[in-house]
Amino acid sequence: MTDPFFLLGVSRESDDETIRKAYLEKIRRWPPEHYPERFQAVAQAYSMIQTGKKRLSFQLFHHGLPGLDPLIDTLFSRNTRGRPTQNELKGWLKESLISCNMKGR
Amino acid sequence: MYVWQSVAFLNQQLYQWCFGVAKRARKKKSYATLPRPKSVEGLDHLRSGRFKNAIESLKLALKEEQSQSDGLKEFLAEAYVGRAKELSEKGMGKEAAVMLEKSSEITGKPVDPILLFSLLLKVGQIGRAVHALQPLKGNLDGDGLLVGGSLGEVLAGLALTGHDEVLALFKEDSSFLVHYNTARRVLHAYDGGDDETSLELLKKLPIGSPFKNFRLFMHALVLSSSQPENALALLEKIKEDSPYHPMAQAVVIAISGDFTDMGIFATLASPVHGLACRLLNVNAGTIRAISHIQSVATDPDKLAGALLKQDLESHLPKEVLRTLCLPLLPSAIGLLEKFQQRFGPLSQWEIYRIRALALEGQKQWSSAADVWIAALKTIHDPMTKALVYRHLADFPDYRDMDENPWGMLFHSGNRQGYSKIDFLESSLRHDPQDRDTHITLIRLHAKKNSKDARVAVDRAVKGFPEDRDILEAAMDAAFAAKTFKKAAAFAERILSVNPIHQRARRVLVESHLAHARKKVGEKRLDLAHKELLVAESLEKEHARSGRVQICQAMVALLSGQKETGEEKLSAARSLPIGPLEIELMIQSEVAYLKVPSELVVHHHKIFKDLSEKISPDRVSVLSLVQELERSFQDDHLPVRKWMEIMLPFFAKAPALDFSLEERRLICNMLLENDFFDILGLFATVGKKHWEDDGSFLFFDLSSQSKGNATQARYEDLEILREVKGSVYSRLDARTMSNMEKFLSSGRLSFENSPFEYGDEDENDEEFLDMDSTDFESELGPLLEMFQEAIETRIADELPLRRKLGDKKYGERLAKELARGLPMGVEVFAEMISDILADIPLPGVGARK
Known part of the structure; x- marks a missing residue:
């Protein structure tokens, strides 16, 4: 199961309001009409950690396989996208040229 | 005509020629007696793609068969070309070129420069490859060589990557050079971050140019961050045989951003991994690390092992790794030590918590409960304590204990005598505001018909006077306890908030009905009549149950108003x-x-x-x-x-179409009231419909044995025990409870046991007629049966004994074992005392 804290992008010490804000932000980003599965996952995650008691309960008794998707999302979206240099592009193009199978003329 | 273009023609000739040679050979002698001519052998090799052997055979054949030299030379040249390609695949560009030259020498035709170019390019000899195109110098633009094929694109690419010798192949005024200069300016602008200029310049590269795919790729790259969907559409246009295709794939992966399966990176050609990583701003090591984590993500042990590796820290923050790893520990308890070495020591509470969850995972509920209870002593937070008690109340072993003490006796878990109600009461002490626990407790007490129900109701209603769910539970509990006035009061409170609450209205009607009945009992028929009028007024016309009308009829009959009574009964019958x-x-x-x-x-x-x-x-x-x-x-x-x-x-x-739950309900009612014949009919149909459901097997067995497990065969009881274990979660609590009772009564019998206990001719009636002294004297074999199980249990519970200081352990265990059984506590106390003497508590001496 995906860790709801990861999914909503909040720390384990967050309060109700922070979690609510994170939830609203996520459902704005993944509206149900375009991303039904993501939306459902976010709603489920929110219901699991909505209150202090629920959060404590989750931390006490939740165990098992964590979902890695939010971790990956965090890892990739945290960084700004890179921009290759001219020389890098030339290098990759050269490698591609050598490994390509030239067909016909 | 170049050599490679003659291949098709030669293939056609090959069969004809072969056929002729073979025919001539057959004319002389059979194949069995003569060696095969070298020419035939060589052609066989050629056909099979064994070019090296073909070359050797055909060379010899040329010496032997001078008359066929022209045809053989063609084949030898073909074998050289094939061998050249083979060597090129192996990265032996120079050797490949030599082979092509030999082919050319034999046929007297020039080597195909484009073929030579492609072979040398493949082995990375770019300078030699470009040099091979010298025969085409100045003509590449003119005769359309660069249109529609990949040669132009490759040359364009080489030119852009700094191989200026390519430029010398073109005339100074050629369009290739014009486009090349534009493309260079595009790269330069992109490098400087000037996307606008890049896009303007790209427009100058026409669609028929060898720089066509360069244009598509660069356009997509520029749009990749601002307009990813448009970028993806452009990248889709780059065909698979283009040198830009692998790079396009890398950009697609970076734009799509779906890394649920990092294996997607493995689909990229290795040279362009760097491009994807660069666009995503991650290093290749991180990709590899996450790919590895993903590959073991379904195995808790392996995943925890992977997360605990030191080298991961350079890619992922330590805190993230710890958070991911911690919930895995109950499933990978062996890694607890390693986890602490890696991330620092855990508190005593955390260790208890993880161990308890691990035991729950192994369904060792009793041991898990012990660990949780030990853990509670290490913390002070009341909410945590309340949650742990609530968690314990949900253990399967405690779910039905309050209703089924007989089942508990032989249950694998719950040996400590805990009950769900105890745990929930404890949780309320630490968290008195938990309304769900209040509701559960009211229902549990009401189900037990316990006096505590009233306390639970009062406590809950005091804490939550307006809560509808609490009021409903209170109303149901009061109604079940036949305290109708109280039930009516709760019903009225619910109706004041929700006037269409059907159940509250029904309870109110039933309360008036009950009051009316009471008045009839007191012979105060006039008051009963009034109560019934109120009850009737509360019932909606369309929701009459008939009960009020029937009661009114009876009151009328008792009052001597026979006609009114019959009218009321007719009215009830017309509903x-x-x-x-x-x-x-x-x-x-x-x-x-x-x-x-x-x-x-x-x-x-x-x-x-x-x-x-x-x-x-x-x-x-x-x-x-x-x-x-x-x-x-x-x-x-x-x-x-x-x-x-x-x-x-x-x-x-029985043959009617009931759902599984409905049929179970009917069967349970029939079973609990000993209607075994009808039960058998319902169970037989149920067994056919739900072959995998153990409940109908149980009902059938109960019917056959008339509810007496002593009448059932031992083998059948064993099957039932297995079924019970395997379908536990699919049975309802009532069926489970009945099954437990049935099986427990079977365990008390010697009749159906495969072991021999006492005299086989013992008369059942005599046994049942025994007084208590006789009964105890006959307990020997039965107790003997328990002895072994109790010994094992005492040995298992050494930690519990130690915890209790061994003082009250025996007493407590005896009480637990005697619960629900006809023999007294003393019988077990004596037996336990003997066993304890034989299995002393280790370290008792040291403790003293």
């Missing part, structure tokens, strides 16, 4: 309710109000006649079962008699 159900309600009311039989004799006949004549349907059967269940709770009503009258009706019902 849209099953006819037999109405008759049963009439019988029920007659019995309840003790109406003299002479007043209702013909109604009794109607009931009997209908039971025989009427055909059952699903709804009427279920309504009757519901009515009977209600009546069975009242010991004063002759329900068994009614049931016997209705047997013909029920006997026709």
Whole structure:
């Protein structure tokens, strides 16, 4: 199961309001009409950690396989996208040229 | 004509020529006696793609068969070309070139420069490759060589990557050079971050240019962050044979951003991994690390092992790794030490928590409960304590204990005598505001018919006076306890908030009905009449149950108003309710109000006649079962008699289409009231419909053994035990409880055991007639049966004994074992005392 804290992008010490804000932000980003599965996952995650008691309960008794998707999302979206240099592009193009199978003329 | 272009023609010739040689050979002698000519051998090799062998054979054949030299030379040249390609694949560009030159020497035709170019390019000899195109110098633009093929694109790419010798192949005024200069400016602008100029310049590269795919790729790259969808559409246009295709794929992966399977990176050609990583701003090591984590993500042990590796820290923050790893520990308890070495020591509480969850995972509920209870001593937070107690109350071992002490005796877990109610009460002490726990406790106490229900109701209503769920639970509990006034008060409070609450209205009606009955009992028929009028006014026209009308009829009959009474009964019979159900309600009311039989004799006949004549349907059967269940709770009503009258009706019902739950309900009602014959009919149909459901196997066995497990065969009981274990979660609590009772009674018997206990001729009646002293004297074999199990258990519970200081352990265990059994605590206490003497507590001496 995906860790709801990861999914909503909040720390384990967050309060109700922070979690609510994170939830609203996520459902704005993944509206149900375009991303039904993501939306459902976010709603489920929110219901699991909505209150202090629920959060404590989750931390006490939740165990098992964590979902890695939010971790990956965090890892990739945290960084700004890179921009290759001219020389890098030339290098990759050269490698591609050598490994390509030239067909016909 | 170049060599490679003649291949098709030569292939055609090959068969004809081969056929001729073979024919000539056959004319002389058979194949079996003569060696095969080298030419035939060589052609065989050529056909099979063994070019090296073909070259050797054909060279020899040329020496042997001078007359065929022209044809053979063609084949030898073909073999050289094939060998050249083979060598090129192996990265032996120079050797490949030599082979092509030899082919050219034999045929006297020049080497195909483009073929040579492609072979040398493949082995990375770019300078030589470009040099091979010298024969085409100045003509590459002119004769359309660069249009529609990949040569132009490759040359364009080489030029862009700094191989200026390519430029020398083109005339100074060629369009190639114009486009090349534009492309260079595009790269330069992109490098400087000037996307606008890049896009403007790209427009100058026409679609027919060798720089076409460069244009698509660069356009997509520029748009990748601002307009990813447009970028993806452009990248889709780059075909698979283009050198830009692998790079396009890398950009697609970076734009799509779906890394649920990092294996997607493995689909990229290795040279362009760097491009994807660069765009995503991650290093290749991180990609590899996450790919590895993903590959073991379904195995807790392996995943925890992977997350605990030191080298991951350079890619992922330590805190993230710890958070991911911690919930895995209960499933990978062996890594607890390693986890602490890696991330620092855990608190005593955390270690207990992880161990308890690990035991839960192994379904060792009893041990898990011990660990949780030990853990509670290490913390002070009341909410945590409340949650742990609530968690314990949900353990399967404690779910039904309050209703089924017999089942507990032989249950694998719950040996400590804990109960769900105890745990929930403890949780409320630490968190008195948990309304769900209040509701659960009210329901549990009400189900047990316990006096504590009143306390639970008062406590909950005081804490949550406006809470509808609490009021509903309180109303139900009061109604079940037959405190109708209280139930009515709760019902009125619910109706004041929600006037259309059906159940509250029904409770209110039933309360007035109950009051009216009480007045009839006190012979105050006028007051009863008034109560019934109120009850009638509360009932909505469309929701009449008929009960009020029937009660009104009885009051009228008792008051000597026979005509009014019969009218009321007719009114009740005209309601849209099953006819037999109405008759049963009439019988029920007659019995309840003790109406003299002479007043209702013909109604009794109607009931009997209908039971025989009427055909059952699903709804009427279920309504009757519901009515009977209600009546069975009242010991004063002759329900068994009614049931016997209705047997013909029920006997026709087993084949009806009931759901699994409905059939179970009927079977449980029949079982609990010993209607074994009808039970057998319902169980047989159930067994056919739900072959995998163990409940009907149980009902069938109960029917055959008349509910007495001592009459069942030992093998059947064993099957039932297995079934119970395997379908636990699919059975309802009532069936489980009945099954437990049945199996437990079977365990107390010697009759069906495969082991021999005492005299086989022992008379059952004699056994049952024994007084308590005789009974205890006969306990020997039975206790012997327990002895071994109790010894094992005591040995298992050494930690618990230690925890309890061994002082009250024996006493507590004896009490637990005696619970629900006919023998007294002393019997077990003595046996336990003996066993404890034989298995002393280790370290007791040291403790002293």
